[in-house]
Amino acid sequence: MxxxxxDVVIIGAGITGTMxxxxxxxxxxxxxxxxxxxxxASGSTRANSAxxxxxxxxxxxxxxxxxxxxxxxxxxxxxxQLGVHYKxxxxxxxxxxxxxxxxxxxxxxxxxxxxxxxxxxxxRSELLKMEPNVSKxxxxxxxxxxxxxxxxxxxxxxxxxxxxxxxxxxxxxYKVDKIEYDGKHYTVCAGNQKIKAKYVVNAAGCYAxxxxxMIDDDxxxxxxxxxxxxMLLDKREGKAAKHTIFVTPNEKGKGxxxxxxxxxxxxxxxxxxxxxxxxxxxxxxDGLDEISKGARIIMPQINLGAVITTFAGxxxxxxxxxxxxxxxxxxxxxxxxxxxESPGLASAPAVSEYVVDILKKCGLTLRKKRSYIETRTPNxxxxxxxxxxxxxxxxxxxxxxxYAKMICRCEMVTEGDIINAINRPxxxxxxxxxxxxxxxxxxxxxxxxxxxxxAEIIAKELNIDISExxxxxxxxxxxxxxxx
Amino acid sequence: xxxxLVIIGSGPSGLVCAMTAVKCGIPASDIIVLERENxxxxxxxxxxxxxxxxxxxxxxxxxxxxxAVKKLGIECRTETCVLSLTSDKVLTVISPKAGYVKIQAExxxxxxxxxxxxxxxxxxxxxxxxxxxxxxxxxxxxxIEGYMPGRKTVVVGSTEIAFIVAxxxxxxxxxxxTVVEPxxxxxxxxxxxxxxxRPFNIPFKLNHNVTKxxxxxRIEAVEICQLDKKGKPIKKTKQKIECDxxxxxxxxxxxxxxxxxxxIRIKRDTKGPFTKRNFETTISGIFASGNAxxxxxxxxxxxxxxxxxxxxxAKYLQKSNQPKKEKKNEDNAHVNSENKE
Numbered sequence: 001m002x003x004x005x006x007d008v009v010i011i012g013a014g015i016t017g018t019m020x021x022x023x024x025x026x027x028x029x030x031x032x033x034x035x036x037x038x039x040x041a042s043g044s045t046r047a048n049s050a051x052x053x054x055x056x057x058x059x060x061x062x063x064x065x066x067x068x069x070x071x072x073x074x075x076x077x078x079x080x081q082l083g084v085h086y087k088x089x090x091x092x093x094x095x096x097x098x099x100x101x102x103x104x105x106x107x108x109x110x111x112x113x114x115x116x117x118x119x120x121x122x123x124r125s126e127l128l129k130m131e132p133n134v135s136k137x138x139x140x141x142x143x144x145x146x147x148x149x150x151x152x153x154x155x156x157x158x159x160x161x162x163x164x165x166x167x168x169x170x171x172x173x174y175k176v177d178k179i180e181y182d183g184k185h186y187t188v189c190a191g192n193q194k195i196k197a198k199y200v201v202n203a204a205g206c207y208a209x210x211x212x213x214m215i216d217d218d219x220x221x222x223x224x225x226x227x228x229x230x231m232l233l234d235k236r237e238g239k240a241a242k243h244t245i246f247v248t249p250n251e252k253g254k255g256x257x258x259x260x261x262x263x264x265x266x267x268x269x270x271x272x273x274x275x276x277x278x279x280x281x282x283x284x285x286d287g288l289d290e291i292s293k294g295a296r297i298i299m300p301q302i303n304l305g306a307v308i309t310t311f312a313g314x315x316x317x318x319x320x321x322x323x324x325x326x327x328x329x330x331x332x333x334x335x336x337x338x339x340x341e342s343p344g345l346a347s348a349p350a351v352s353e354y355v356v357d358i359l360k361k362c363g364l365t366l367r368k369k370r371s372y373i374e375t376r377t378p379n380x381x382x383x384x385x386x387x388x389x390x391x392x393x394x395x396x397x398x399x400x401x402x403y404a405k406m407i408c409r410c411e412m413v414t415e416g417d418i419i420n421a422i423n424r425p426x427x428x429x430x431x432x433x434x435x436x437x438x439x440x441x442x443x444x445x446x447x448x449x450x451x452x453x454x455a456e457i458i459a460k461e462l463n464i465d466i467s468e469x470x471x472x473x474x475x476x477x478x479x480x481x482x483x484x
Numbered sequence: 485x486x487x488x489l490v491i492i493g494s495g496p497s498g499l500v501c502a503m504t505a506v507k508c509g510i511p512a513s514d515i516i517v518l519e520r521e522n523x524x525x526x527x528x529x530x531x532x533x534x535x536x537x538x539x540x541x542x543x544x545x546x547x548x549x550x551x552a553v554k555k556l557g558i559e560c561r562t563e564t565c566v567l568s569l570t571s572d573k574v575l576t577v578i579s580p581k582a583g584y585v586k587i588q589a590e591x592x593x594x595x596x597x598x599x600x601x602x603x604x605x606x607x608x609x610x611x612x613x614x615x616x617x618x619x620x621x622x623x624x625x626x627x628i629e630g631y632m633p634g635r636k637t638v639v640v641g642s643t644e645i646a647f648i649v650a651x652x653x654x655x656x657x658x659x660x661x662t663v664v665e666p667x668x669x670x671x672x673x674x675x676x677x678x679x680x681x682r683p684f685n686i687p688f689k690l691n692h693n694v695t696k697x698x699x700x701x702r703i704e705a706v707e708i709c710q711l712d713k714k715g716k717p718i719k720k721t722k723q724k725i726e727c728d729x730x731x732x733x734x735x736x737x738x739x740x741x742x743x744x745x746x747x748i749r750i751k752r753d754t755k756g757p758f759t760k761r762n763f764e765t766t767i768s769g770i771f772a773s774g775n776a777x778x779x780x781x782x783x784x785x786x787x788x789x790x791x792x793x794x795x796x797x798a799k800y801l802q803k804s805n806q807p808k809k810e811k812k813n814e815d816n817a818h819v820n821s822e823n824k825e
Contacts, residue, residue, distance in 0.1 A: 476702050
C-alpha cells in the first residue's frame with residue numbers, strides 16, 4: 001500500500017489548525033489536516049464565548065498579547081473575504097468599587113502597551129447610555145471599541161472550506177496514535193492509516209501534550225482541561241446587551257460575561273472548572289447556577305427563562321499562562337502550537353501567520369499559488385437563505401426551487417441550504433454538521449420540529465437509509481431500526 | 485395575488501375555519517389555506533390514536549376535514565411557508581411550486597398551531613447525546629417514518645402525548661422503563677394514565693425528575709431523583725437508570741413567530757396573541773384561532789373556537805366591504821373572556 005505524502009500535515013482541525021491550513025493554502029504546497037473528531041471544530045473551538053477579544057487582558061510582552069491584538073486587527077479582512085458574520089460590537093469591563101476602578105485603569109494601561117486602540121474609561125452615565133440594562137450599581141467601565149464577536153465554528157468552517165477548495169486534504173476521525181520519524185519524513189499514523197509529511201504542525205488543542213509525547217518531546221508546561229459552561233438565550237432577548245460585558249477580572253480570570261452573538265442571541269457564561277477528562281463537555285446543575293448568578297451581577301433583570309440551550313466546552317489551559325508556538329527542540333520541522341486557550345479565537349489569524357513564519361525559517365519554500373480561490377468554495381461564499389436580500393432569495397429560488405422549501409422555521413433554513421451544506425468541499429453528513437453550517441435546529445425549538453426532516457434530506461442526498469443517519473459521530477444513530 | 489381571506493395553517497383549526505368561512509358566505513374562490521408541510525392536516529397526521537370527536541382517530545378526522553374543504557373548492561397550498569406578514573396584511577410566501585409570491589389579504593387567520601416546549605430538559609445536567617427527543621418527534625418517527633427512536637426509554641413530562649407515545653413505544657415492543665413528572669400532578673388528563681400506562685405496566689412517578697444524562701455519543705443512562713416540596717432534588721434518592729432514549733414532553737406554546745414579526749402583541753400568560761372578543765389580534769383584520777391563539781384542552785374546544793373565529797372574520801369582511809359609514813367598534817371594547825390576563 002502506498003502511503004500518501006504531503007509537504008505539511010496539520011494535526012487538529014480546530015480554529016488554530018484550520019486557520020493555519022488557510023494561510024498555507026495560498027502557496028503551492030501539498031497539505032493535509034488530520035482530525036480526531038468527525039468534523040472541523042470538534043473540540044475547544046466548538047464551545048467557547050465566541051468573542052474577539054481586544055487584547056488588554058494578556059500580560060505585556062507575552063506572545064498572547066502580541067498575537068491577540070494583531071489577530072483582532074486581521075479579523076475584519078478575513079471574515080469579509082469568506083462571508084463570515086463578524087461584528088465589531090466593542091466590549092465593556094464594568095467596575096463596582098473604587099478598587100475596581102484602579103484595576104480598570106491598570107487594564108487600560110496594559111491594553112495601551114499591548115497596542116489596543118481606542119480604550120476609554122466610561123463614567124456611570126456614559127455606561128448606562130450605552131447599556132441601559134446593565135446593573136445600576138456599576139460605577140465605571142473600560143470600553144474597548146475594537147473587540148468583537150464572531151461564530152467560532154463558522155469561522156473555522158470558512159477557513160477550512162477555503163483551504164479544501166484550494167487543495168488541502170482533510171482526514172476526519174483520524175485519531176493520531178503514533179508518529180514515526182526517519183530523520184527526514186514524519187509518518188503520522190492512526191490505527192492502520194498512515195500519511196507522510198516533511199513538516200508537522202501540532203495544533204491538537206487539549207491533546208497537544210499527548211502528540212508531543214509521540215515524538216518523545218515534552219512541552220515545558222502542563223495542559224489543564226478547564227471546562228466552561230454556557231447558556232444561550234432566545235433571539236427575542238437579543239437586544240438585552242449590545243456589547244460584550246465583563247466584570248472586573250480577579251485572580252480567577254475574566255469571569256462570567258453577557259454578550260450578544262452574531263446570530264442575534266445572548267450568550268451567558270462561562271465558569272472555569274478544572275475537569276478530569278479532556279472530553280468532559282457535560283453541563284452541571286451547579287455550573288448553570290453559578291453562571292446564572294454571574295449574569296445577574298452584570299444584568300439583574302436578565303431573562304434567564306428564555307434559555308434555549310446549555311452547553312460546555314473544554315479549554316486547553318497551559319500552566320505557563322502563555323501560548324507556546326515553537327519548533328520542537330527534539331525533532332526538526334515539527335512545530336508545536338500549544339496552550340492556545342482564550343483568546344485563541346481572536347488570535348488565530350495572527351497565530352497562523354506566526355506558524356507560517358516558523359515553517360519558512362525551517363526551510364519550507366513558499367511559492368504563491370497561481371489559481372488561488374479567494375472564497376469559501378469555488379462557487380463563492382454560500383450565502384444562507386436567511387442572509388439573502390429579497391432579490392437574492394428570488395434568484396436562489398429560481399435557480400433551485402428547493403430554496404423555497406422551508407425546513408427550520410425558527411432559523412429560516414431551507415432545503416436548498418441543507419443540500420448545499422451536504423455537497424460543499426467538507427461535506428456535512430450528520431445532523432449536527434448540518435446544524436452548525438446552516439443553523440437548522442439552533443432556534444427556540446432546538447430541532448424538535450426539523451431534526452427528522454434534516455435526517456430525511458441527508459438520507460436522500462447521500463442515498464442511505466434514514467436509520468444510518470447520525471447525530472454527530474459514528475455511534476450516534478438517531479434511530480434504532482424499523483418498527484414492527 | 486389578492487385574497488379576501490388567507491388562513492395560515494391547515495391543522496384542524498385552519499380547515500374548520502376555511503369550511504365555516506364558506507358557510508358564512510365568503511366565496512370559496514376568495515379563500516386560500518397555506519400549509520408549510522407536504523400534507524394538509526397538521527399534527528393530526530401523526531395522531532393514529534382515537535379520541536377525536538366521536539372517537540375518530542386523528543388521521544380519520546384529518547382526512548374527513550380535508551375532503552370537506554376540497555369539496556367546497558377552497559384552494560389549499562402545501563409546502564408553502566409564510567416568510568412574513570405585515571400590518572397591511574401583505575404576506576410573503578415561498579413554495580417550490582409557485583416560488584416567491586406576495587399575497588394581499590383583507591383578513592388573515594393565524595392557525596399555526598403550537599410547538600413543544602424544550603425548556604424542561606434544559607436544566608438537566610450531563611451530556612447531549614443522540615437519543616434525546618421530544619414526544620412529538622418520537623411520534624413522527626414511529627408513526628410516519630416507521631422507525632424506532634429507542635427501545636429502552638425513559639419519559640419525562642406528563643402531557644397526553646407523553647402517555648400516548650409511551651404506549652406506542654410499548655406496543656412496538658420497546659420497553660418504557662418509567663414516566664416521571666417533576667410536578668405533583670400530571671399535566672395531561674388522568675384517564676390517559678389508565679388507558680396508556682397501566683395496561684403496559686409502565687410506572688408513573690410524580691415529583692420526580694431526570695437530573696442527569698449520561699452517554700457520549702448515544703444516550704446510555706439517566707439519573708432520576710425525587711423532588712422535595714420546593715422542587716429541589718433530594719440527593720439520597722438519586723438513581724441511575726440505563727436506557728437508550730429519553731423522550732420529553734413538557735407542554736406546548738403557541739407558534740406565534742409570524743405574529744411577533746408582524747408586530748402583534750403577545751400575552752404573557754398564554755404566550756399567544758392578545759385578542760378582542762371577536763378573536764381579532766392587536767392588528768385589525770388579523771385573527772388568531774386554535775392552539776396558535778392559546779393552548780386548548782382538547783380538540784372539541786379547538787373546533788368550537790375555529791367556527792366562532794370564521795364567523796367573526798365573515799362579519800369583519802362584510803363590514804369592511806360596506807360603503808364607508810361611521811365605524812362602530814363594539815367588538816373592540818372587550819377582551820375575550822376566556823383569555824383574560
